[in-house]
Amino acid sequence: MDPAVFPLVLLTCLTLFTVLETQSITALYGETIVIPCNGGNPPPEDLVFIKWIYKRDDGTTGDLLIKQIDSEQATVQAIDEYARRVSISDTFSLLISQASLKDQKVFTCMLVSVSANQEYSSNVIVQKAPSSVQIFDTSEALQKDKLTIVGTCVVADSNPAADISWKKSGNLLVSDGKAVVISSSFKLNPATGLSTTTSTLQYAAAKEDSDAVFTCISTYNRTNKDVDLKPFPIYYPSEKASLQILSKEPIVEGSNVTLKCHGDGSPPPSSFFFYKKGVKELVENSNTYILTSIGRDAAGEYKCSLADDEKIMASKHIVVNYIDLTVSLTGRTVKKLGDVLPVKTEMNTSGNATVTWIKNGVKVKEPQFNSLTYADAGVYICKVSMSGLTEQRRFELVVEGKPWIINLRKHIMDRSQVLICEANAVPEPRFEWSIGSKTEDSFNYTDGKAVSKITVVPEGNLTVSCTVTNSYGEDVKTIDLYPEPSGNSSDHIKLIAVGLVVGLVSLAAVAGLAFCLRRKSRRQGSWSTRERNTGTPEENETLQHHNI
Template structure:
């Protein structure tokens, strides 16, 4: 609402004062809302006040006498405090008038109309938005009215309240921002502005190709369909076959009426609108037989690779085990040679000792039995001696005895 300086209109009649005091001379309210217009007054006390009412400037009669006002008007008055309020419901643009307060007494000619009255202005909210919104472009939506209103605004998108409470709504123009926007004044949520559409424009996205039928037999009619997500929808479509320099077709659908092996290959499409274009991924198109052969070849090659890898792995394991066993055998042989050498040295030492003993026995015949027994039981573990060594030892012993 707009509040202007206070006005007091008064006059002196026969030494007494008539006064009508309007709190404001201009009121702005939303279309469809309820508005209050108020004043206070004084009059000469020697007269008796018989009637008060609100009127238009056209003719002197109460608003309640007008058909278009009678069901929408309330007079709220306190004669002791000498205040009056005009309450007007469901206002429209046709209610934009000047309203006056009138006092009537029981004395002829003693009546009064308060000047200058109150000017009512009816405001309609509207959303101001650009007609063209491009993706990623910052855009401001403004809630406007024909007169100054409170700064507490509410914004709606598709009928759902948003958290923004400013007069201006700022968008980053994502695709999800498309929708219908309206605004309202806090406290008058039931009187929103007309909704306006915001369409975020963007180039084709998610372009793809579908094939019908999915399994192709030679001679079939094959249809390729290009699909994309864009705003506005893409209208220009071009078709390409890999390894060919120029387009092979146009339109959202590309039809090959009688498909044969010469048509086999990889195809892709390009969708375009006024904001850009996008190419789809390539798709393979061929007759079912060709695919069967390729499938068999692929399976055979894959199987051969798997079997070859398995055999190679097995060979590696076998070679590793054999190498490990050979190394172990070499170590065992070396250990045996070392043990045999040590045993041979031990035997030589024992033989030398035995020879010394035999020499001693030759000098001392009385010790024959003891030497023999000693030689027989001193080495019970010499079963590993060679036959030649044993014969030599026996012959030596017996020669000593004789």
């Protein structure tokens, strides 16, 4: 077609267009908008050219581009910002790059053919998902029964505007103007046309909400995006106080006692009044009060209260355990054998107590010394126990007196004999033996018991005395010694036995012979020396030998 004729034909064709129903096209922000010309259907076979126009905000029409069928390239007619953004596809769809909210207009495709002229209009809607969902201005803690801001949820740069809702531990919160207040608003960016939605949640918490998780839910195009907040501490004032005794029980006199006061508020109170015997003392930035070296007079009721509310108070009764113990004997006591020694014990305790006496590490009865013996000497401990508290007193008893020999014995070793003399004596004694200048083999003295040993080889029967002497007197005992035969004592016993047997056999033979001769004389009658020759020579010799 002649270019000079084309404007006249176009003017004629524009008056003969058939306008079809407008369709809606949804595009994504920042992407390329694709607007089909005729719903995507093939163009007429006698198509001459295609023209794209749009409707400006003031109601006027703006040209975008035109494409003749017999031309490979489209001619961009736009002179505004669309001049660099519009193009046409092979299917004659209008392409608009870098979609923005300003592109939300009506775009029209004009088909000019030999047989008919048609218009296809499309209303473009540009959508944008929120760029971010964030929570700002959160509180450090929530107040019990008091509206407190949980946080402000902001959903930025979307089109259309996003919806915001709140949940607590998965349950949807509904504003009731009392315990839950939700305030929402949105703001349009004049430069981009995008909307920012804001929602602020105020909540009056309960103690049970200390583990609650609050969630902001952004809903855009039927899609949710959640942002959780960490659980808040719940602040509330103390309603009651409690007082603890941290020291190990039972409390004993002289120990340190720590009192600790608690308030059930959140956060817990940090300053308290402590009342000691009616005297009030303020302790700041601490909840403990220490009683040092507590005495029995400190027993009684103790109280504490909150520094900012003295009506909230708690109390505890303290019992101080003590033992007073006195024993009449102390240290080292030296007494004489046979003395009377009274032992007096006095005690005063805060409760029922158990008394135990121990002598030289062994439990004994309470000592009563009516007549002291050496056996009474030793180390005594009186122990009084009560509820984890123990007191004890110790004394050492030394009993002195003249020696007392408790044993004098001998031990035979071949021909020698070991003499052992044992005696009780305090102070330490000395030993004397009645055997010339014989010296001791050994001497030992331990805990009032003395032992002396000597070795003796007696030549004959001998009586030996042991004399034990100290500053209080002496004691003497004797023992008889007999010489031992040489050789082995068992061989000696055997020789004695053999001698006895031989002697008995000889006596038996003599007795038998005499018996036989007496019987013979009875048969033959009496006889005299004159008749001796009448016997046999053997009989006569036997009688002479035995003087019969």
